[in-house]
Amino acid sequence: MTGKRITSNHPPLLPTTEGDLVDRLRLLRSRRVGIATYRRLMAENGTAQNALDALPEIAREAGVNGYETCPVGVARAELGAGHAAGALLITDDDPRYPANLRDIDDAPPLLWVLGDAALLARPMIALVGARNASSLGTRMAKKLAADLTDAGFVIVSGLARGIDTAAHLAALDGGTAAVQAGGVDTIYPVENTQLAHDIAAKGVRLSEMPMGMQPQARHFPARNRIISGMAQAVIVVEAAAKSGSLITARNALDQARDVFAVPGHPFDARAAGCNMLLRDGATLIRNAHDVIEAITPVTPAAPELDLTPPPAPRPLRETAKLHDEILARLGPTPIAEDQLLRDVASPAAAVAPVLVDLELDGRITRQPGGLWAAVVN
Numbered sequence: 001m002t003g004k005r006i007t008s009n010h011p012p013l014l015p016t017t018e019g020d021l022v023d024r025l026r027l028l029r030s031r032r033v034g035i036a037t038y039r040r041l042m043a044e045n046g047t048a049q050n051a052l053d054a055l056p057e058i059a060r061e062a063g064v065n066g067y068e069t070c071p072v073g074v075a076r077a078e079l080g081a082g083h084a085a086g087a088l089l090i091t092d093d094d095p096r097y098p099a100n101l102r103d104i105d106d107a108p109p110l111l112w113v114l115g116d117a118a119l120l121a122r123p124m125i126a127l128v129g130a131r132n133a134s135s136l137g138t139r140m141a142k143k144l145a146a147d148l149t150d151a152g153f154v155i156v157s158g159l160a161r162g163i164d165t166a167a168h169l170a171a172l173d174g175g176t177a178a179v180q181a182g183g184v185d186t187i188y189p190v191e192n193t194q195l196a197h198d199i200a201a202k203g204v205r206l207s208e209m210p211m212g213m214q215p216q217a218r219h220f221p222a223r224n225r226i227i228s229g230m231a232q233a234v235i236v237v238e239a240a241a242k243s244g245s246l247i248t249a250r251n252a253l254d255q256a257r258d259v260f261a262v263p264g265h266p267f268d269a270r271a272a273g274c275n276m277l278l279r280d281g282a283t284l285i286r287n288a289h290d291v292i293e294a295i296t297p298v299t300p301a302a303p304e305l306d307l308t309p310p311p312a313p314r315p316l317r318e319t320a321k322l323h324d325e326i327l328a329r330l331g332p333t334p335i336a337e338d339q340l341l342r343d344v345a346s347p348a349a350a351v352a353p354v355l356v357d358l359e360l361d362g363r364i365t366r367q368p369g370g371l372w373a374a375v376v377n
Helices: 018-029 035-045 048-061 072-084 117-121 135-150 163-171 190-202 219-230 244-254 269-279 288-295 316-329 337-344 348-360
Strands: 088-091 110-115 124-129 154-157 176-179 204-207 233-237 258-261 364-367 371-374
Touching: 018 035, 018 048, 018 072, 018 088, 018 110, 035 048, 072 088, 110 117, 110 190, 117 176, 117 204, 124 135, 124 163, 124 219, 124 244, 135 154, 135 163, 135 233, 135 288, 154 163, 154 219, 163 176, 163 190, 176 190, 176 219, 190 204, 219 244, 233 244, 233 269, 233 288, 244 258, 244 269, 258 269, 258 288, 316 337, 316 348, 337 348, 337 371, 348 364
Parallel strands: 124 154, 124 233, 154 176, 176 204, 233 258
Antiparallel strands: 088 110, 110 204, 364 371
16 A cells, blocks of 8 residues: 655654554554555554554555545454453564564564563574474474573474474473464464463463464465564474475575574485575584574684783883993894893893884894894994
């Protein structure tokens, strides 16, 4: 939807009342309002209510007559359904919103969150893979998830069969986040109903979709961008050549996230996608240590400072005496500096500045090979 509008000087305000949340829900759920349009309307109008007021005129200028925004009752019903399910609606300017996700271009303006929202502030790693996972792939996913949660990471996945399920199960006690393709109150697949309840109790489930929305095929690629967007890295464990996990990996690359893959046998179709990722530049991993080592920034060691106090200045009388001793031992024939140090029986730290003084005065000269000679007038 297009139309020339006057940009507001006021940034979008953080919702403080239920009415603000209702207005934002109405704006986002209105016909022909996607994420980009939502953000532009908020930037131009300052508040969701102002954007809703302006929307019919914008639609008319774009050639859409009789445009109506999302009814208040629909938004209030969704908000009520969320509260009844124990879910929380957070906006992209809420401090509880995942920081990494906020940085991507098409971040969801609103997220329904069910469970421990505090987990969203912790560092996250996504772990995805095949639905028809092998026994070895499932074991690998569980081991990675358990070790990474022990290291302090939250495991993000999509609540799907196979690798996703294994990752969530292994990370349940340490911290896991399930991104759902449908509404946060709609569990898919049904066989993961108990797992979904356990994640809501111990971890966190989230979705950008309206409450009660049944997941459809087109929703899963959109869900995948959230999985990769929340994480600082994506691990793929078993994926076919046309797997949805590869969509997540491509999203991760577009979002400047690290992509890791577990290699598999070339004859195993479930490993074809991982092997393709490795061929195209993904990082091969064998265990959680490989992941942590790859994502941990290398901090160069600070150079050690020489804290030795400088020597106390020599008295003028001693310096003059050393001048005379050096001049007495130097002649037109050059001698080595170490020989001169032995002759005057003084340390290099004391002799060096005196040599510089005499050289600047034009009384001695430095010659190649560390030799010194007196200047003959």
